[in-house]
Amino acid sequence: MSSLSRDDVAKLAGLARIEMTESELVELSSQFGMILDAVARVQEMDLSGVKATSHPQPLENIARPDVVLPSLSPEDALSGAPAQEESRFRVPQILGEAE
Amino acid sequence: MALPTYDEVIAKWDPVLGLEVHVELNTNSKMFCSCATEFGAAPNTQTCPVCLALPGALPVVNEKAIESTILIGLALNCKIAPYSRFARKNYFYPDMPKNFQISQYDEPICFDGYVDVEIETDEGTKQFRIEIERVHMEEDTGKSLHVGGATGRIHGADYSLLDYNRAGIPLVEIVTKIVPGTGKYAPEVAKAYVAELRDILRGLKVSDVKMEQGSLRCDANVSLKPIGSDVLGTRSETKNVNSLRSVERAIRGEMIRHAELLNEGKKVKQETRHFQEDTGLTRSGRSKEQAEDYRYFPDPDLVPVTPAAAWIEELRATLPERPSLRRKRIKEEWNVPDKEMEAMINADVLDIVEATVLLGADPTKARTWWLGEISRIANDQNVAIADLAITPADVAELVALVASGDLTDKLARQVVEGVIAGEGKPSEVVAKRGIKVVNDDGALMAAIEKVCAEQADTAEKVRGGHLPAAGALIGAVMKETKGQADAARVRELLLGHLGHAAN
Numbered sequence: 355m356s357s358l359s360r361d362d363v364a365k366l367a368g369l370a371r372i373e374m375t376e377s378e379l380v381e382l383s384s385q386f387g388m389i390l391d392a393v394a395r396v397q398e399m400d401l402s403g404v405k406a407t408s409h410p411q412p413l414e415n416i417a418r419p420d421v422v423l424p425s426l427s428p429e430d431a432l433s434g435a436p437a438q439e440e441s442r443f444r445v446p447q448i449l450g451e452a453e
Numbered sequence: 454m455a456l457p458t459y460d461e462v463i464a465k466w467d468p469v470l471g472l473e474v475h476v477e478l479n480t481n482s483k484m485f486c487s488c489a490t491e492f493g494a495a496p497n498t499q500t501c502p503v504c505l506a507l508p509g510a511l512p513v514v515n516e517k518a519i520e521s522t523i524l525i526g527l528a529l530n531c532k533i534a535p536y537s538r539f540a541r542k543n544y545f546y547p548d549m550p551k552n553f554q555i556s557q558y559d560e561p562i563c564f565d566g567y568v569d570v571e572i573e574t575d576e577g578t579k580q581f582r583i584e585i586e587r588v589h590m591e592e593d594t595g596k597s598l599h600v601g602g603a604t605g606r607i608h609g610a611d612y613s614l615l616d617y618n619r620a621g622i623p624l625v626e627i628v629t630k631i632v633p634g635t636g637k638y639a640p641e642v643a644k645a646y647v648a649e650l651r652d653i654l655r656g657l658k659v660s661d662v663k664m665e666q667g668s669l670r671c672d673a674n675v676s677l678k679p680i681g682s683d684v685l686g687t688r689s690e691t692k693n694v695n696s697l698r699s700v701e702r703a704i705r706g707e708m709i710r711h712a713e714l715l716n717e718g719k720k721v722k723q724e725t726r727h728f729q730e731d732t733g734l735t736r737s738g739r740s741k742e743q744a745e746d747y748r749y750f751p752d753p754d755l756v757p758v759t760p761a762a763a764w765i766e767e768l769r770a771t772l773p774e775r776p777s778l779r780r781k782r783i784k785e786e787w788n789v790p791d792k793e794m795e796a797m798i799n800a801d802v803l804d805i806v807e808a809t810v811l812l813g814a815d816p817t818k819a820r821t822w823w824l825g826e827i828s829r830i831a832n833d834q835n836v837a838i839a840d841l842a843i844t845p846a847d848v849a850e851l852v853a854l855v856a857s858g859d860l861t862d863k864l865a866r867q868v869v870e871g872v873i874a875g876e877g878k879p880s881e882v883v884a885k886r887g888i889k890v891v892n893d894d895g896a897l898m899a900a901i902e903k904v905c906a907e908q909a910d911t912a913e914k915v916r917g918g919h920l921p922a923a924g925a926l927i928g929a930v931m932k933e934t935k936g937q938a939d940a941a942r943v944r945e946l947l948l949g950h951l952g953h954a955a956n
Contacts, residue, residue: 369746371545408538408751414759420480420517423487428497431505431617441496442598442614445547 356394357387459637459705462677462712468639469685470632470704471674472583474650476625476660477593477667478521484592484623485512485555485755492666496616504621506551511754514539518590518623519562519758520768521659525625526563526588527769528653536759537562539590539752547615548594556626558749561589562758568653570645571777572638579638583646584630595620625660631685639675639708644701647671651697652776655804664695671700675707677715686711687721691735693728702733710735783807787816793824800828802838808845814852822848826869843872850879863936864888891938894946900933901926901947916951923947 358366363383367374374382425431428441437444483490486503502510526533540558566585571578596619601611627650635642651662651669662669676688689711691703711721726735774782783803784794787810797803802823809819823838827848831838851868854860860868860883871882883889891897904926905912914922923944930943 369543369748406751408753409756411756413756416756417514417516417519418487420482420515421487422482422489425488425499425501426505428495428500431497431500434507439600439614442616443497443547445613445615447601447610447612448547448597448599 356390358383358390362386456709457712457716459709462708463637465680466677466708466712466715467633467636467680467682468704468708469676469678469688470629470635470639470643471688472629472632472643472646473672473674473690474627474647475593475670475672476525476627476654476662477669478518478623478625479658479660479668480515480517480521480623482515483621484515484518484590485621486510488618488621490622491618492661492668494618497618499618500620504550504617512555512752514755514758515623519760521623521657522562522588522590522625523760523765523768524657524659524772525627525654526566527765528657528772528775529563529566529568529585529588529627529650531563531566531585531588533760533765534560534562534564535762536560536757538757539755540749541752542591543748544746546594547613548597548620550595550617550620554591554594555752555755556591556749557589561587562760563588568646568649569777570642570649572641572645574638574641581632581635581638581642581645583632583642586628586630588625588627591624591626593619593622593624640701640704643673643704644697647700648697649776656773656776656779664697667695670695673700673704673707675704675711676721677708677711686715687723689721689724689726689735691726691728692738695728695730699728699730699733703728703735706733706735779803787820789816789820793820796824800824800838802828805839805845809848809852812846812849814849815856818852818855819845819848822851822869826866827873830870830873841873842875843869847872847879854879854883858939859883859890860888861890861937861939864890889937891934894942897930897934897938897943897946898950900930900938901943901950904929904933905947905950912951915948915953920948920953923951 360379360383363379363386364374367379432438432441432443435443477490480490482488483499483504486501488499488501488504491499503512523533537557537560539555540560541553542556542558543553545552564585564587566588568583568585569580570583571580595615595617598614598616599610600614629646632642647669651664654660654662654669660668664670670692671694673691673694674688675691676686678684678686689707691707694700694703707726714721722737725738727738728735780794780798780803783789789797797806797820800823802820806816806819806823809823810816827838827841827843831841834841851860851865851872854868855862855865867886867888868879868882871877871886872879876882876885908926908929911922911925915926926947927940927943930947931938931940934943
């Protein structure tokens with residue numbers, strides 16, 4: 355059975371910005387093993403000649419002409435924002451990422 | 454230990470470059486939605502559910518952006534992928550409301566190209582081939598404004614304000630392979646490459662390529678290895694390099710910084726650094742995230758791009774003349790001295806001068822107007838020449854008016870001012886301001902007689918054979934006629950009047 359270490363799960367949680375308790379990290383590390391095993395069953399099939407797919411429909415080249423359509427008003431655009439200031443979305447201070 | 458000098462750096466170390474250039478396309482609408490892309494619009498007036506990442510909104514590719522990217526690839530001698538996909542680059546940062554950026558990963562639309570650049574050196578002209586790894590499509594991010602803290606930077610800020618007008622504007626990233634073998638010329642080669650790229654993109658008309666507005670941005674990767682070694686050193690990536698001059702300064706500065714660390718036996722840290730325009734130095738940014746941390750995967754909301762070979766060939770047939778070849782052709786055809794050619798390129802007036810010449814103006818006259826009087830006014834007003842309200846057609850008309858004797862150069866300068874002030878075409882300015890060359894000998898003679906009477910002593914000197922004294926009288930006549938007289942004709946008439954008939 356596959357397994358992930360507690361540190362692997364902590365790293366994943368960090369990348370996904372999900373806060374987890376120590377017991378959740380430990381619990382998930384074994385559950386992730388089961389999930390990986392379930393997905394790995396795909397590899398048991400003979401997939402030679404099957405192209406990897408990223409879209410359920412066999413479509414290509416769906417595009418739109420370069421034409422401007424009306425945007426939302428700034429009031430509408432900001433209507434769902436938890437906080438705003440000067441017609442801009444206000445977000446908490448950005449830590450750790452840039453400096 | 455003191456900082457090593459540049460000469461000391463290159464005596465011991467061999468720089469290796471890698472350049473990533475981001476270009477905002479000049480499409481009317483965004484990459485994946487129909488919002489406008491105007492620069493400088495009021496905050497959050499160009500957003501919609503797609504570029505704000507509201508639930509359920511789906512992206513649709515802008516076909517013009519695909520076309521522009523293929524054109525760029527072709528102009529950079531790239532292969533065009535018959536099949537390419539978009540991928541999600543996952544990261545959390547408020548400038549991207551989706552928490553991922555739509556980009557391309559292992560299937561870029563263009564790959565394996567090159568750009569040849571030339572630099573002038575003490576040893577003559579040197580050519581370098583910059584190989585292109587890939588050209589791919591992605592979307593720009595929103596703009597953050599950091600509030601609080603001493604300098605408006607993130608550090609020490611209390612919170613940030615986000616404007617998503619720019620989020621989703623089509624962005625093309627052009628990535629070079631590593632560029633070895635430039636030696637001491639590394640900073641100049643990098644600058645020449647970005648300049649050549651800018652000229653190529655401008656020629657394609659796919660971007661405004663304004664570095665100062667951020668529609669062309671360069672990230673410079675620099676590493677040093679001991680001369681003769683095959684082992685690459687650790688690189689730093691300098692962002693925020695927003696002028697051609699800064700490209701050169703940033704690379705030179707990083708070479709010196711790396712050499713200092715390495716000379717002291719320290720290690721160069723692999724990290725992102727930010728270029729400081731005021732000091733020419735870089736400061737440390739975030740340490741580089743590993744590629745796999747972005748967890749790229751094909752975007753399930755978008756379908757593959759498979760440009761038809763016939764379409765690609767159609768686009769190839771529309772490629773304009775290469776800027777470097779064009780410059781050579783223009784220099785020869787117009788017989789432009791090296792210095793003047795350089796001045797035109799630096800002032801960025803080649804297009805506008807050529808347009809003027811194509812409208813019938815003499816190349817030397819056209820060049821003189823744009824580089825001289827018009828550049829001066831642009832400088833005074835602190836705007837770009839292209840933003841002044843004077844067109845190649847205006848300058849061509851002006852040159853014709855001077856050639857026909859309807860205007861003197863001096864009067865033509867007044868007309869230029871009028872055109873730039875919005876008074877209309879040169880002929881309209883001439884009519885409105887009542888500007889005309891005084892070639893009515895009667896009026897001139899009246900002015901000459903008046904001046905000679907007022908300055909009788911001087912007139913007597915001239916009459917007595919002291920011709921240099923005539924200058925003062927000619928000046929006075931010109932003043933009397935408000936500069937509208939032809940100075941050569943005034944001189945002729947004046948000398949005739951004072952007994953020195955022209956031979």
